[in-house]
Amino acid sequence: MLGKKVTSLKDVATAAGVSVTTVSRMLNGTLDLPAATRERIETAIRDLHYQPNPHARRLSRGRSDTIGLVVPDIANPFFATFVAAVEAEADTNGLAVSLYATLNRPGREIAYLSLIERNHVDGLVFITNHPDDGELATLINRTGKVIVVDEDVPLANVPKLFCDNEQGGYLAGRHLAEFGHHRALYLGGAEEMISTQRRFRGLQRAMSDRYGGKAEVIRYGGEYTVDFGREAAHRFIAEGMPTTAIFAGSDEIAIGLIEVLRAQGVSIPADVSVVGFDDVSPLHLFAPPLTAIHQPVRRLGRRALAMLVETNWQDEQSLATEELLPVEIVVRNSVAPPAKQ
Numbered sequence: 001m002l003g004k005k006v007t008s009l010k011d012v013a014t015a016a017g018v019s020v021t022t023v024s025r026m027l028n029g030t031l032d033l034p035a036a037t038r039e040r041i042e043t044a045i046r047d048l049h050y051q052p053n054p055h056a057r058r059l060s061r062g063r064s065d066t067i068g069l070v071v072p073d074i075a076n077p078f079f080a081t082f083v084a085a086v087e088a089e090a091d092t093n094g095l096a097v098s099l100y101a102t103l104n105r106p107g108r109e110i111a112y113l114s115l116i117e118r119n120h121v122d123g124l125v126f127i128t129n130h131p132d133d134g135e136l137a138t139l140i141n142r143t144g145k146v147i148v149v150d151e152d153v154p155l156a157n158v159p160k161l162f163c164d165n166e167q168g169g170y171l172a173g174r175h176l177a178e179f180g181h182h183r184a185l186y187l188g189g190a191e192e193m194i195s196t197q198r199r200f201r202g203l204q205r206a207m208s209d210r211y212g213g214k215a216e217v218i219r220y221g222g223e224y225t226v227d228f229g230r231e232a233a234h235r236f237i238a239e240g241m242p243t244t245a246i247f248a249g250s251d252e253i254a255i256g257l258i259e260v261l262r263a264q265g266v267s268i269p270a271d272v273s274v275v276g277f278d279d280v281s282p283l284h285l286f287a288p289p290l291t292a293i294h295q296p297v298r299r300l301g302r303r304a305l306a307m308l309v310e311t312n313w314q315d316e317q318s319l320a321t322e323e324l325l326p327v328e329i330v331v332r333n334s335v336a337p338p339a340k341q
Contacts, residue, residue, distance in 0.1 A: 085301025169202025229256020
């Protein structure tokens with residue numbers, strides 16, 4: 001009821017004839033008291049209907065039982081799925097999650113990292129989606145208790161968790177090569193990003209394994225967005241469709257790419273074959289259903305939270321670790337032999 005006085009810790013202490021500190025330490029389990037004193041405090045709590053403030057108790061222990069989750073964009077199906085997995089794993093560990101969407105802006109990332117220093121969260125699961133000029137890494141190293149996921153922050157000395165991007169590129173390239181493609185285009189992020197480097201390297205290796213010097217692999221760099229997929233499609237057509245196959249580095253890129261190709265009368269896979277990456281969107285509903293490299297996004301989320309809980313943050317030698325989760329190719333109907341060589 002509005003206006004009703006809420007019983008405070010001081011009220012309990014006064015009724016029990018002890019100090020506020022004594023009541024607080026008993027509730028936090030950091031003080032052993034004589035039975036008679038404990039009974040007086042417990043009676044006062046019961047009679048006054050005192051409800052301890054869990055947030056205050058956590059802060060008194062120097063922890064919040066809350067972890068921060070920083071992602072670029074919660075509207076993107078990849079990140080939405082990842083967030084749901086982290087939430088589920090946190091729940092099994094009795095932890096709350098504070099979610100922060102950065103809109104992929106460095107300034108917002110830096111602001112959220114400072115939360116740990118203010119003791120608002122016990123640690124962060126952190127995803128960026130752009131290259132770092134060193135500022136993020138410096139702050140992460142100073143702050144600690146951060147798990148870097150999905151995309152690298154190269155100079156950060158913290159545990160890192162990625163899917164096996166190079167293996168994903170290799171699986172895509174091998175599949176295209178098996179259908180006779182020796183010229184392929186990779187659409188991905190900026191060249192400085194680990195996802196772009198490793199997926200492109202895997203694609204190159206697979207094509208070279210099959211065709212040697214005859215293999216030709218090029219790339220367009222941009223962002224993992226629908227808009228970049230559209231831009232890349234227009235450029236691909238304007239340049240005379242220089243390859244017979246395209247490896248799109250995300251579901252979002254693939255969506256924009258396919259939208260423009262279809263509008264321009266370019267048939268998939270008759271005119272150009274396409275392989276995607278992520279496989280979080282309902283790619284089986286596309287026309288044609290899109291072959292893609294499947295990232296285990298839910299497993300990525302669960303493992304990120306587990307790493308945050310399990311890591312011994314006092315052991316500096318064990319912090320600079322990198323863990324890779326396997327990927328697989330899901331074959332559908334977007335790849336066919338090239339119409340031209």
